[in-house]
Ligand code: FES
């Protein structure tokens with residue numbers, strides 16, 4: 001990871017700070033033959049474009065994030081290290097390029113997430129693709145278009161002003177001459193750096209961007225033809241399986257692999273704590289794994305029942321970066337008219353992407369190629385470099401479009417494991433995690449304890465705000481409401497379970513606690529929760545989403561039916577704004593909470609693809625329902641007790657309410673990411689709706705895995 | 711042992727108890743059917759046996775012998791997408807699409823039996839299929855769309 005990138009990472013993105021789980025003993029001979037030759041070059045993937053790079057060599061390598069190439073046939077290829085994991089970024093980025101190059105989207109091929117072909121990219125995370133990669137590609141495409149027009153100008157000795165571009169063809173309006181891009185690029189080898197001052201198409205003149213272009217490659221997905229890593233097969237490929245510890249905190253005391261080694265065509269690798277097998281079929285690999293006798297030493301580990309006390313006790317010093325102290329909060333609290341002091345408890349939850357982790361690795365001499373479903377192909381390349389002690393230029397990581405991530409695939413475990421097995425087997429090896437492995441050894445959204453003390457005047461002005469988060473993280477911890485005195489702190493903890501990024505990071509927890517307390521303050525004040533929020537907000541964009549959601553929901557002109565309740569909540573992260581209104585009903589018999597309707601207003605600047613944005617908002621709301629109502633990881637003494645879809649409940653069709661979205665299109669504002677923030681509103685909105693329906697204020701996530709006793 | 715898949719005969723040698731999903735994916739390279747859980751709880755592996763949706767991860771390959779198996783690869787007829795596939799494309803349903811094959815196969819089975827399902831019918835019959843990306847409303851819409859043709 002590059003130095004300055006450390007600053008961009010939130011403390012709760014633990015998986016990005018952590019070293020890979022293994023450190024394979026080095027092959028000294030190889031080490032000296034490769035690294036010993038004295039080659040220590042900062043070699044980025046972009047170097048693979050060879051001498052052509054010199055034109056941009058003044059630009060720091062990590063700012064060269066994308067390339068666009070226009071071939072002799074006018075074929076346009078975009079190279080970006082971003083990863084497609086279901087957020088449909090392949091489509092949005094293609095739209096941006098198509099817009100500037102004035103071609104239909106299907107003329108664009110996107111080469112993504114391949115360390116050998118695409119420039120370095122720190123990873124597809126934190127909703128950064130659209131706000132950062134988008135503008136770069138836009139400028140690159142506009143620069144390319146201008147370059148082509150200039151070439152035509154020269155070729156025709158024409159006046160620049162009389163040239164126009166449409167559909168990949170440059171036309172001279174005066175003479176009627178025309179030439180396609182391919183005609184211009186033929187036989188040329190020209191490379192230019194991006195022109196920072198290039199004219200890009202203003203949002204109100206967008207024709208391709210801003211429209212609902214369908215998912216590119218859509219057909220390959222509905223026909224089952226798309227090859228996810230878990231589907232891939234190479235000639236002679238073996239299937240790998242890894243010996244897992246019986247619990248968190250267990251270490252390997254002894255292992256007997258002799259029986260497995262004797263099995264036909266089986267490769268067994270034992271390297272430090274890594275024990276794995278590879279065999280010609282998954283069945284044979286499973287048999288070999290069973291034949292391994294291992295003895296583990298477990299250490300005392302907390303169970304779910306005591307996790308919140310544990311986190312509180314083990315919490316360290318408040319993290320300076322996510323700490324904000326203003327005024328005298330103790331005094332302000334003491335003198336407030338209305339006071340609330342409350343503690344919230346947030347469980348660990350799993351991303352449970354439908355495609356579990358998968359990696360396929362192949363060594364050819366000293367060169368390693370790994371295909372893996374990750375949001376950070378270049379990060380995995382660095383991990384591989386670290387664990388195998390081989391130069392980065394010998395490692396290629398390819399990320400085919402992946403069966404989703406939600407922040408849960410920032411790492412490359414399966415790829416590393418496959419590579420280790422493949423090295424000994426001298427054949428390609430594929431490792432696909434089982435659902436149980438995915439539920440157990442991938443990282444979780446952190447559990448957390450949140451303590452809030454808030455005070456307000458009797459006219460509904462929030463005057464004091466004290467907020468401590470233990471373990472979840474600092475994202476979304478700042479309050480968007482105006483408060484004179486506040487103390488907001490994140491206290492990191494060494495988590496007993498492996499934890500890391502989750503869609504929206506800690507904001508899912510922090511916004512939940514904050515919006516719950518805001519709701520309860522409004523109740524104490526006998527004020528309408530919407531009015532109360534608006535009264536304490538200055539940020540117009542937040543007010544806009546609140547009002548838009550309320551209007552579409554009918555907040556001001558509807559009353560909940562008997563046994564039903566309404567709730568509202570809002571949040572902001574990464575430059576976008578969300579507000580959700582929810583209606584719930586409690587089933588008389590089962591006490592189960594049923595969300596009837598959820599209306600979410602979202603604003604993320606200028607909209608690039610309305611359908612895909614709507615899909616992201618709906619998806620966030622539905623995924624968020626799981627964490628809101630019933631998802632939680634149960635564990636005892638370091639062992640995960642519910643590592644299966646039959647025991648870990650995720651939202652299904654019957655859980656899905658009427659999901660409505662209001663998308664505010666701010667054409668005057670730059671587009672930012674939309675894959676995370678829309679998840680923030682649903683949990684607190686549902687919680688507040690339950691309070692409205694039953695008078696019961698809940699303080700946990702999930703809110704009601706077993707229903708609500710009324 | 712022979713299996714009849716997408717109107718084609720395949721000779722396979724499943725090991726004892728091997729699931730149909732495993733045979734499809736590992737022996738026949740028919741990887742359109744996905745592994746999501748291996749316990750019948752997610753629907754990603756759904757195929758049709760004699761026209762009815764089944765979870766291929768819970769079906770022994772042996773028990774499918776002599777029956778008519780259809781996988782996602784067999785839906786296209788003469789280069790034309792099945793109307794359900796077309797409807798899913800039209801509605802632009804998916805995000806990561808990993809659930810797509812299972813959703814489409816389940817929908818095909820539903821519409822075979824109930825050509826004009828209500829929203830309730832759709833929700834009920836798709837209950838066993840998980841979409842982690844939360845595209846459920848679009849899936850319902852696509853099935854409704856397909857039921858119109
Ligand atoms: S893989 Fe068969 S139902 Fe999940």
Ligand code: FES
Pocket residue numbers: 086354403404804805806807808809810840841842843844845
């Ligand atoms: S689209 Fe990703 S699981 Fe359904």
